[in-house]
Amino acid sequence: METLLPKFDSIFSIDCVIFGFDDGELKILLIERNQEPFKDWWALPGYIVEQDESIDHAAERILYELTGLRDIYMDQFYTFGDVNRHPQGRVITVAYYAMIRLNGNKELKPVSNYASKAVWTSVNDLPKLAFDHEKIFSRGFEKIRNKISYQPIAFELLPEKFTLTQLQQLYEVILNKKLDKRNFRKKMLNYGILKELDEKQKGVSYRAAKLYKFDKRKYSKLFHKELTFGK
Amino acid sequence: METLLPKFDSIFSIDCVIFGFDDGELKILLIERNQEPFKDWWALPGYIVEQDESIDHAAERILYELTGLRDIYMDQFYTFGDVNRHPQGRVITVAYYAMIRLNGNKELKPVSNYASKAVWTSVNDLPKLAFDHEKIFSRGFEKIRNKISYQPIAFELLPEKFTLTQLQQLYEVILNKKLDKRNFRKKMLNYGILKELDEKQKGVSYRAAKLYKFDKRKYSKLFHKELTFGK
DNA sequence: AATATAGTGTGTATATTCTACACTAAGTAA
DNA sequence: TTACTTAGTGTAGAATATACACACTATATT
Structure with a gap:
């Protein structure tokens, strides 16, 4: 743990697996990246954690920027820290899942500056995803699958x-x-x-x-x- | 998530809740800090993640340095990212639990450079801990309590x-x-x-x-x- | 008005799992 | 040999889980 604090150039990010249920299908929200790396790829929504915000706050902020919604059910589920998961440097990402009430209404206030669009996609029909986001998604899905058996999510x-x-x-x-x-x-x-x-x-x-x-x-x-x- | 990578001065660390069972008691390994902050306080073992190692690797390294043991059962369980959890700056810590076979033999190859000693302490008899380590311990304990009901840990x-x-x-x-x-x-x-x-x-x-x-x-x-x- | 359609709403019998509970057997120490 | 300590064992009743099929109701169609 923490000692006298040498400074490293590591980056934290948050990635979110945002679930919605509509039309009898379970969906997640994907964004299309408009920046390198993985420009034009589909990815989980996420962003970098600011210096002066907690990771929970960062997760809420990202969700708000993307959907215009607050007070969403969110939960942290795993942190991905392989050295090479990001091609441009060391990025450790904390993954959250979130649950959104779609109510048949799939409108979102679009969309932050690094994504050209955001789309609800059935979990049975996912495209290839950027970075290690397929791994992140799988783990998040597994998590809610377990959780639903003992919590009213x-x-x-x-x-x-x-x-x-x-x-x-x-x-x-x-x-x-x-x-x-x-x-x-x-x-x-x-x-x-x-x-x-x-x-x-x-x-x-x-x-x-x-x-x-x-x-x-x-x-x-x-x-x-x-x-x-x-x- | 990850974009063009501005660099922040954030620090990652790993903290470990290391469980052992001996004498009919469940114990965890605590170290006594020999550095500020929290000099002379008890704390969970942990250390900073190096630039070029995965977080899993960091967890294994820390455990090896402390106990001389490899191939230990370890699992990541939560990441603590409040802004003020460390008095000297932004430190996000990824928490792992580990399980060690004590076999009545409590000898450890002591001890890394930031701790003066390491002691097995019954979970029913813990002292006050440094930083937010009590919260980390509780969450780890809760985790294995759940897990033991469906996995052979x-x-x-x-x-x-x-x-x-x-x-x-x-x-x-x-x-x-x-x-x-x-x-x-x-x-x-x-x-x-x-x-x-x-x-x-x-x-x-x-x-x-x-x-x-x-x-x-x-x-x-x-x-x-x-x-x-x-x- | 009659009919087709599509999904709602309901009960019972059997198998499985969980719970509560107390005494004898085996080995050691004196 | 006796006293002591823990090991090892079965059964009955309660609760829970599973398997299974048909009549009802509202609407749409003719």
């Missing part, structure tokens, strides 16, 4: 009001397996962390499903009990 | 040959709760990842227990199946 991706079918679809795409409808509902409702609303789905051409909300209050009460979803 | 702390009682004790100190002997043994043996040896414990003044080995080969075969220990 799915609700961060859904609109405030959602149907049980939507919730189940989301579990299915993240866990990459079919779940049984009856068992899923039984288990989910048993936890008692969903509030059933008096409202129904609108604009569908078939029987409308009931809407539910995630009940944070009840969840917090159960919090010490670990919940296991999605098995 | 406990065996990294035990001697090659161990008794089921030793294994259970280790689970108990990490999970911080009593486990039922019969249920523990049933479950553990059921996994089929322990090899029963023809040997028994020696030097005890009561009935000697059978010795077991962790069977890595069998474990790897089951690997995709997630194991859950210790519930």
